[in-house]
Amino acid sequence: MIKKSITLILLCLSFNANASCDSCAKAALDAASSAISSSVGATTNVVTANGQAIEAMNTSVQTGTQTLVSSLQLLNQKEMTALDGVAKTIALTLDRISEEQVRSTDHLIQSIKQIEQELRIADVAMENAKLIGPMSQTLSGDINTARAHDISTGIAARKKLKSLYRENMDSWLKDSGPLSNQGNSLAVLLEQEEFWDIMPLLQNDILTNDEANHIHTLLQVLVEPSPKTQLSPSKLAGDNFALGQELSRRRGNAVSRVAHDIITNLLADKAPIIPTDSSWLRSYFKIQTGEDDNISFNQFYEAETVGKMLSPDWFLDIKSRTEAGLLREQIYQTNTSNALLAEILKAEQNEAKLLSLSVLRGTSL
Structure with missing residues (x-):
């Protein structure tokens, strides 16, 4: 501009x-x-x-x-x-x-703990089943449990029976027994052939009450055929010969009592003194009962040994059991074995007594 x-x-x-x-x-x-x-x-x-x-x-x-x-x-x-x-x-x-x-995470941990607990419970249940379950129990346990009271009753009855046998023998030796009131009793008995029949004692596993009473009397006669009368104090006073006779009588009676006590053990073992009930029907084997459905100790011991050995049911029962069941059966068998060993020990002691008696009598049994 x-x-x-x-x-x-x-x-x-x-x-x-x-x-x-x-x-x-x-x-x-x-x-x-x-x-x-x-x-x-x-x-x-x-x-x-x-x-x-x-x-x-x-x-x-x-x-x-x-x-x-x-x-x-x-x-x-x-x-x-x-x-x-x-x-x-x-x-x-x-x-x-x-x-x-x-x-x-908490839920997972709780779940794991729950699973572990359930597994632990399952393991415990399995272990308990092995220890106390049905497969850990043999029939022997049930049998022995049910029969324990009956066996105890039988043992008490055998002791009573043995005491009765001793009392009867004592009466027989004192010339006051059941045959003492019969005139010339031995001559009468010699005429009764059936009186001397001792075969039931040797052959049978169980005797009737009559057979047991009869054989007991026969055993008294066999041990001491002729009991001697006790001399009175007046006859013994100043009589050496009478004293010798009385000493020989008492010595003989003592030996006879021991011999009789040993021999009657066989009789007591075959007497029908063990009671039975329905529990005895459950078994590996069948026992033939005697009078009043009783059995003898001889039958019981044979059934617990030979009876089991011959029973297929016993072997099948053992075959299917757990380790705990086998251990229990072993304990039951050991218990029976111990009872048999005790009886064997008594028999050996009785054999030693009989040998001692033979020496005292100067005879050979």
């Missing part, structure tokens, strides 16, 4: 140079001055307008900057808020996941 004004002035001056009139020149100068002033004013206005525009633009820029800053701050705040929310959500999710994992 300024350049245009200067150019206009120069043109005017050039024009005016050609003019010869001063007034014309003044007028041209004034016109040029006015033009310059107008131009300067216009330029000033333009500059002012530009300044205002620049200020407006600065204001707009500042405003935009503040708006942008505010927007950025707001956006940052929103982002931070969003990030906080996301972080909290993630943290909450992680916490929940952690809680779920803890619960799942």
Whole structure:
């Protein structure tokens, strides 16, 4: 704009140079001055307008900057808020996941413990079944348990029977027995062939009560056929021969009592003195009972030894039992073996007694 004004002035001056009139020149100068002033004013206005525009633009820029800053701050705040929310959500999710994992782990641990406990219980149940279950029990246990009282009753009856035999023998030796009131008793007995029949004692496992009583009487006669009467004190006084006779009688009676006591053990073992009931029907073998459904000790011992050895049911029972069952059966068999060993020991002692008696009597048995 300024350049245009200067150019206009120069043109005017050039024009005016050609003019010869001063007034014309003044007028041209004034016109040029006015033009310059107008131009300067216009330029000033333009500059002012530009300044205002620049200020407006600065204001707009500042405003935009503040708006942008505010927007950025707001956006940052929103982002931070969003990030906080996301972080909290993630943290909450992680916490929940952690809680779920803890619960799942606890549940898993509890399940494992429960399974272990159930397995332990199952193992204990299996071990108990092996130890006390049906397959750990043999029939012998049930049999022995049910028969224990009956065997005890039989043992007591045998002791009583042996005591009765001793009393009867004592009466026989004192010449006051059941045969003492019969005149010429031995002659009468010699005429009774059946009285001397001792075969039932040798052949049978169990005797009837009549057979047992009869054989006991026969044993008394066999041990001491003719008991001697005790001499009175008056006959013994001052009579050495009578004293010798009485001494021989008493010595003979003592030997006879021992011999009789030993021999009657065989009779007591074959007497029907062990009671039986329905429990005896459950067995590996069948025992033939005698009077009043009783059995003898001889039958009982044979059944517990030979009877089991000949019984297929016993072998099948043993074959199917657990280790505990086999141990129990071994204990039962050991118990029976101990009882038999005790009887064998008594028999050996009785044999030694009989040998001693033979020496005392000077005879060979």
